[in-house]
Amino acid sequence: MGAIRAEHSLAGSNPDWAQDFRDSLGLETWSQAIAPVVDRLSVGARLELDDGLLLYRHADLAELGRLAHLAKQARFGNKAFFNHNVHINPTNVCALACRFCAFRRSKRQDDAYTFSTEDYVEDLARYADHVTEVHSVGGLHPDWDVTTYEAMFSAAKAAYPHVSIKALTAVEVKHLAIQSNLTVKETLQRLFDAGLDQLPGGGAEILDDEVRAIICNGKESSQEYLDIHATVHELGHVSNCTMLFGTVESLEQRVIHMLRLREVADSTGGFQCFVPYPFLPDDTRLPQAQLATGVEVLRTIAVSRLMLDSIPHIKAYRMNVGDGLGELALRFGADDIDGTVQKESIMHLAGSTAPLDADRRRMARLIHDAGAEAWERNSDYTSFTRYVAPPPPKRRGLKMAIE
Numbered sequence: 001m002g003a004i005r006a007e008h009s010l011a012g013s014n015p016d017w018a019q020d021f022r023d024s025l026g027l028e029t030w031s032q033a034i035a036p037v038v039d040r041l042s043v044g045a046r047l048e049l050d051d052g053l054l055l056y057r058h059a060d061l062a063e064l065g066r067l068a069h070l071a072k073q074a075r076f077g078n079k080a081f082f083n084h085n086v087h088i089n090p091t092n093v094c095a096l097a098c099r100f101c102a103f104r105r106s107k108r109q110d111d112a113y114t115f116s117t118e119d120y121v122e123d124l125a126r127y128a129d130h131v132t133e134v135h136s137v138g139g140l141h142p143d144w145d146v147t148t149y150e151a152m153f154s155a156a157k158a159a160y161p162h163v164s165i166k167a168l169t170a171v172e173v174k175h176l177a178i179q180s181n182l183t184v185k186e187t188l189q190r191l192f193d194a195g196l197d198q199l200p201g202g203g204a205e206i207l208d209d210e211v212r213a214i215i216c217n218g219k220e221s222s223q224e225y226l227d228i229h230a231t232v233h234e235l236g237h238v239s240n241c242t243m244l245f246g247t248v249e250s251l252e253q254r255v256i257h258m259l260r261l262r263e264v265a266d267s268t269g270g271f272q273c274f275v276p277y278p279f280l281p282d283d284t285r286l287p288q289a290q291l292a293t294g295v296e297v298l299r300t301i302a303v304s305r306l307m308l309d310s311i312p313h314i315k316a317y318r319m320n321v322g323d324g325l326g327e328l329a330l331r332f333g334a335d336d337i338d339g340t341v342q343k344e345s346i347m348h349l350a351g352s353t354a355p356l357d358a359d360r361r362r363m364a365r366l367i368h369d370a371g372a373e374a375w376e377r378n379s380d381y382t383s384f385t386r387y388v389a390p391p392p393p394k395r396r397g398l399k400m401a402i403e
């Protein structure tokens, strides 16, 4: 175990969840198709590659959902989580050109933009009174180094100390390290000292270098992604991890991806949340992408809940899967639907239609419709508050005129 603090280790889980999950399995009946997996889970064995493939290929969807939902219920009971956050992407200028990316621009394009520190803080100021997290990722700006983000984070933290900064994907950290002639560890330490709290999980795509060569050539390797996150954890901070699926990968590569993340989580305890999201095709350059259906999204959420026993939270990222599927995913093993997201551009340029103005009441409604209790969490899953919607304003009817 690395340097992760005690309050992060359970991330809100019931400490006896594993035993409770095993006990719950015996109270249900299961088909022959998934009996080998249920048998393993019943004795506390972990799922491996063949188990993941069996669940993907042969499990009945409703039964798979029921199994994953039991695992989620054992950890979190009837709670489902959201947070109140804003996405601010400081630049879309990027030295790379990943084939799935609709966000990046070259410096010369008309709609390329770069924020100054003042722009960043001004943008945050519009939301800072009511959000608890700013989520910031962006392009690999060829002129930026670690000092650019040190200035942004320290100014944001000085102005709004209550807002947790979750920023920079692994490849951005690698880029800043190269630009600054520092090691990854030195770069991260400087960023944490400046106010960065944790890393989001973006950029994992599929942790297979052959797939990466097709969809994001030039990005960090699979091992570099894992090593950068392990370094974050070693420095005492947490991070999330992701999987972009529905491009050119096989089911086997998806399950191996999960296993590679699980291995890091086992040794550091620093991954708080896994966020699987399907590839959205608009404006990208990946015509051979197989794309994922709604059923496949639900299946992937469920399989990840069952495979990733050392990563507490599974998020249905509503900015990507949409509110409808996000809500359903809460019955398929997900326990979190991300944030109210006051502003977001990356997924929307790639075709997401999830509304940007969702507020707490709307998030709570999605969660309640899925049969769960809505709990607002902080950015790193160490504080939770049950959300009770205020009563709707009374309608004032016009008095009937009485003759």
Ligand code: SF4
Pocket (backbone or CB within 6 Å): 094, 095, 096, 097, 098, 101, 102, 103, 104, 138, 139, 140, 171, 216, 219
């Ligand atoms: S995914 Fe990130 S690194 Fe790749 S082109 Fe887009 S902004 Fe650049």
